[in-house]
Amino acid sequence: MKFEVFVTLKKEVLDPQGKAVENALGDIGFSAVKNIRQGKYFTLEVSETDENKASDLVKSSCEKLLANQTIENFKFNKI
Numbered sequence: 762m763k764f765e766v767f768v769t770l771k772k773e774v775l776d777p778q779g780k781a782v783e784n785a786l787g788d789i790g791f792s793a794v795k796n797i798r799q800g801k802y803f804t805l806e807v808s809e810t811d812e813n814k815a816s817d818l819v820k821s822s823c824e825k826l827l828a829n830q831t832i833e834n835f836k837f838n839k840i
Contacts (some may be wrong), residue, residue, distance in 0.1 A: 762807050762815045766837040768828045769800035799818060804840070812839065 770776050776798050783797040805822065809815040819837050828835040 762809065762812065763840045764805045764819045764837050765833060765840050766814070766819065766823060766827060767800060768803070768823070768833050768835045769798055771834055773831055774832045783800075787789040799815075801827070803826065814840060815839075 770779075779797040779799040780825070782799065785793065786792075786794050787795070791809075805819055807818050808817040809818055823835040823837065824830065
């Protein structure tokens with residue numbers, strides 16, 4: 762079973778990398794693009810056949826390693 766995981770900074774956390782990308786896009790003519798936030802994307806393959814157990818494994822992976830819950834949020838989907 763495969764999952765995709767999205768990890769993003771919480772809204773209240775400053776995102777200098779996202780701001781740098783926003784500024785660079787503006788410099789090359791994409792000034793209509795605003796409020797860029799950077800993040801991380803993971804794909805996970807889980808060898809669990811029960812979807813609930815697989816989701817629990819992915820959630821636990823996010824909570825324990827993939828996301829720093831002090832400054833990041835995460836969400837995941839089965840793909």
